Amino acid sequence: MSMSVKFINPFISAACSVLEAEADAQITRGKVSLQKSGTTSKDVTVALGVTGDVKGGVFYGFSEQTARALVSEMLGEPVPIFDELAESGIAEMGNVITGLATAELEQKGYLCRIAPPTLVTGRGVYISTLDFHRLVMPLETQYGDIELNVALKPVNDSTCTGQ
């Protein structure tokens, strides 16, 4: 599990920093668990691929209500429907969290790149890159729960984050 914590911690720190800075979120961290399922468990999932010295994927899950509430807070105006603007906003949040986390990984000696975020809407949607062991950390906020999924492993090392 030590390898797991090594890679998930930058994402937890980054998520908390971004949520606090962007949405004034009050955050309670849940317990890290190990999961393996190829299907999404939330209404909205932001997926980002990571390559470089560390490879794999990072996924952020939200209910639609939580996603709208966060985007509304960041934008400073109501977001009544989950439209293209809301999609853009929640994807950008995932992008910023991942960017911040990868900067911390760089400081630890792991240079990596992130792909532009992909948004998946709907529960139970199969994502092939999600279908392996990953670490899941729920973050409770006043806007609702956010599910942070990290499935990363160092290149040239068969030890996956969750294994």
Next chain:
Amino acid sequence: MSKVLVVDDARFMRLRYRKLLTSEGYDVVEAENGKEALRVYEEEQPDLVFLDITMPVMDGLETLRELKQRHDEARVVMSSALGQERIIISAIKAGAEDFVVKPFEPNKILETVQKYVG
């Protein structure tokens, strides 16, 4: 009135910049990728450019190099979620004036605009 070009593939981010900068009296024009940014720059001749790095069609660093080649006088501030040191160094070497790392901080954005265009 000073004019700022905001280049970001995320409509949400362009809207945030627009709301903030127009509230302070700046004129804002937008582009959603690097290729469009080069065209808008030619047409609008903005005083400052905020340029995202990760974009489809033409990314920010490629756009920066192309823009500086065509308009050496262009003042460009990179704006990105990618805070890695090597990317910041690449951008500065390619001619960027400054680098703003997201999350979006309104005061920092305004300070940056004031620094370069007043």
